[in-house]
Amino acid sequence: MSVFRRASVVAAAVAVASGCALLVDLDGLSGGAPDPTSDANAPDADARDAAADAADPLVTAHGSGKDGPLEVVSPVVVNGYAAVAAIAPAGTRVLTVESVGEMTVGAAVIVWQTAGLSPPTPGEDAPIKPEADSPLGRYTFARVVSIDASKVTLDRALPFGVLASGAQLVRVPEHTDVTVKAGGALVAKPWDGRSGGIVAMLASGTLTNDGAIHADGVGFRGGPGFGQIGYVEKCADLSGPVDGGFSARGEGLATAAFVPDASAPGAIGGSGNVANGGGGGDCHNAGGGGGGNGGQGGRGGVSFDNDRVVGGHGGAQIAAGLAERLWLGGGGGAGHGDDDPDESLGVGGAGGGVVFVSAGAVAGGGELRAEGAAGATAIINGGGGGGAGGSVWVAVDGTLTCGRVSARGGAGGASPSTSASGLRFGPGGGGAGGRVRVSSRGGACPLDAAGGEGGLCAIDGGARSARGASAGAVGVLE
Numbered sequence: 021m022s023v024f025r026r027a028s029v030v031a032a033a034v035a036v037a038s039g040c041a042l043l044v045d046l047d048g049l050s051g052g053a054p055d056p057t058s059d060a061n062a063p064d065a066d067a068r069d070a071a072a073d074a075a076d077p078l079v080t081a082h083g084s085g086k087d088g089p090l091e092v093v094s095p096v097v098v099n100g101y102a103a104v105a106a107i108a109p110a111g112t113r114v115l116t117v118e119s120v121g122e123m124t125v126g127a128a129v130i131v132w133q134t135a136g137l138s139p140p141t142p143g144e145d146a147p148i149k150p151e152a153d154s155p156l157g158r159y160t161f162a163r164v165v166s167i168d169a170s171k172v173t174l175d176r177a178l179p180f181g182v183l184a185s186g187a188q189l190v191r192v193p194e195h196t197d198v199t200v201k202a203g204g205a206l207v208a209k210p211w212d213g214r215s216g217g218i219v220a221m222l223a224s225g226t227l228t229n230d231g232a233i234h235a236d237g238v239g240f241r242g243g244p245g246f247g248q249i250g251y252v253e254k255c256a257d258l259s260g261p262v263d264g265g266f267s268a269r270g271e272g273l274a275t276a277a278f279v280p281d282a283s284a285p286g287a288i289g290g291s292g293n294v295a296n297g298g299g300g301g302d303c304h305n306a307g308g309g310g311g312g313n314g315g316q317g318g319r320g321g322v323s324f325d326n327d328r329v330v331g332g333h334g335g336a337q338i339a340a341g342l343a344e345r346l347w348l349g350g351g352g353g354a355g356h357g358d359d360d361p362d363e364s365l366g367v368g369g370a371g372g373g374v375v376f377v378s379a380g381a382v383a384g385g386g387e388l389r390a391e392g393a394a395g396a397t398a399i400i401n402g403g404g405g406g407g408a409g410g411s412v413w414v415a416v417d418g419t420l421t422c423g424r425v426s427a428r429g430g431a432g433g434a435s436p437s438t439s440a441s442g443l444r445f446g447p448g449g450g451g452a453g454g455r456v457r458v459s460s461r462g463g464a465c466p467l468d469a470a471g472g473e474g475g476l477c478a479i480d481g482g483a484r485s486a487r488g489a490s491a492g493a494v495g496v497l498e
Contacts, residue, residue, distance in 0.1 A: 453495025
């Protein structure tokens with residue numbers, strides 16, 4: 021079955037944010053919004069929140085439009101990001117953040133538990149299915165009502181608790197009409213382990229996109245390369261020291277297991293994936309595994325020594341949709357490198373981030389993308405695994421037209437040889453496709469959540485072989 025389809029979805033009312041619907045049935049408000057300050061109408065916190073939702077243009081009309089029109093002629097980051105620094109229980113309105121520099125009073129924000137999964141056993145590849153009460157991936161909209169030092173107070177209670185690690189506050193602009201010219205782009209700050217990875221926009225009018233709105237390669241980070249000095253072979257475990265031949269894994273929901281610097285003392289890697297992060301290729305010169313999201317990542321190619329099946333395992337699938345949870349694509353694992361730290365190393369590709377757009381209408385021929393990055397090509401080393409596609413959520417009250425909406429996985433890195441001696445190295449596995457969710461009252465737009473192809477090994481332009489590297493699985497069109 022093709023991974024492309026045409027979006028022509030009629031949706032009179034679409035609820036998208038947990039605890040706070042972004043679009044609601046306006047007919048239900050014809051009797052007038054209740055007074056959120058009245059004790060009679062709001063006897064408890066839940067009732068006050070419902071009243072605030074009903075009266076708030078953030079909820080009912082794709083934002084207030086208070087930021088006016090916007091024209092974009094070059095790539096620009098329009099969001100602000102603040103990492104949450106302390107646990108906050110459900111029902112609270114106050115968040116402690118690391119820095120409030122990009123937050124402003126009156127701003128619309130998304131509270132999002134981006135990561136924070138306890139690291140599972142390496143090599144567990146069953147789909148990740150968050151429990152109903154788990155905050156993992158959950159998000160909700162609110163407004164900032166006050167800022168005091170590192171404390172940000174919101175206008176409504178959180179419908180879920182957030183963890184001290186992996187949660188962030190994202191400032192979202194509220195424009196009227198938005199025009200993205202050819203060559204212009206709305207982009208995201210890359211995820212750095214604490215915040216970033218998402219581009220979000222509210223437009224009460226029409227968003228005309230002839231450029232791009234994308235979060236390509238800004239999701240969970242790919243496994244860093246490491247040049248093993250000396251000949252090491254016969255590694256076979258799912259986990260072990262990077263300097264002992266076990267390459268770095270890609271990052272996933274269990275960010276505590278990610279090693280940003282593979283040369284750091286005590287760094288741990290291995291072919292076993294951790295959550296949706298792809299596993300690293302084991303020695304000698306096996307390929308890294310692709311990251312996971314809407315599907316499972318592809319397996320990395322076999323080793324140089326005796327074609328052992330020790331390529332990185334693909335990152336696990338995340339089996340939960342975008343209506344209540346948003347997901348970054350998993351990073352690809354690094355391919356195994358040896359002999360010389362200066363050689364071309366198979367660094368894993370970063371996963372795709374998140375694109376979230378809510379607008380009155382979307383027009384133009386531009387693209388909305390959250391694609392995974394390709395794994396790096398490695399010369400006489402194992403290729404890097406591709407990053408998984410991220411998530412794209414487009415909610416339009418009117419019609420939607422565009423060139424493409426895509427959450428494709430990144431391709432696995434190739435592993436060509438500089439010699440015609442018959443040497444063979446392990447290419448990287450492809451990243452899985454991500455998730456795409458689109459709602460509109462009409463229009464057409466191609467949707468794509470294909471997995472990335474596995475890398476290939478070629479010798480001086482000769483025959484090309486996957487050597488066990490596989491493509492990432494197709495993602496989900498919701």
